[in-house]
Amino acid sequence: MAVKIRLARRGRKAHAMYDIVVADVRSPRDGRFIEKLGNYNPNTNPATIVLNEESALKWVMDGAQPTDTTRAILSYKGVMMKKHLQVGVNKGAITQKVADKKYAEWLKDKDAKVQAKLDGLSKEEATAAKARMDAETKVKEARTEAIQKKAADAIAAVEAEEAAKVAAEVPVVEEAPTEEAAPAADVKEEEAPAAEAKEEAPATAAEVKEEAPKAETKEEAPATEEAPKEEEK
Secondary structure, three states: OOEEEEEEEEEEOOEEEEEEEEEEOOOOOOOOOOEEEEEEEOOOOOOEEEEOHHHHHHHHHOOOEEOHHHHHHHHHOOHHHHHHHHHHHHHOOOOHHHHHHHHHHHHHHHHHHHHHHHHHHHHHHHHHHHHHHHHHHHHHHHHHHHHHHHHHHHHHHHHHHHHHHHHHHHHHHHHHHHHHHHHHHHHHHHHHHHHHHHHHHHHHHHHHHHHHHHHHHHHHHHHHHHHHHHHHO
């Protein structure tokens, strides 16, 4: 019986997850399987893989053929590397101790690469998060500035409207007393000459009275003196 190591789909639409199974080649993709070796979730970064490495190595050594995707998964988890070293041990090319040492070195190098990738992703995520925060901060600042400007414009409009109202009312209030005060000033100015006239009138009459007798006296005096002289002659 031909056996394959393949993926069996499960999970909801657009968010698929897969089981890593050993199944008969004649079984449908999501049909019956012989053994479940683990699961694979490609929705995370990096992808999440849970695998029973010993069972997977046993099936691979027994001749189970993995599909392209499952072969990549097995290589990533080191199963194919173990198979290669175990074949060398079985043929006598290397000892088990050397095979274990090489596998440990490979695993260490693999873990370093995985950690470097995780660090890079963390750095990228931190950079992206900072960029998002900066963008959000700029948007908030722009929004705050717009709100403040709108409020300032509204206050300026209200102040301008109030100033216009005051400017329209002030001339009316100032003109009323000015028109009433003007006649009062004219009356005072007109009354002043009248008062002066009243004061000057008696003085003129007194002078006339005083001057009139003097004039008559001067005119009559010579006439009185000349009359006797003519008679004497």
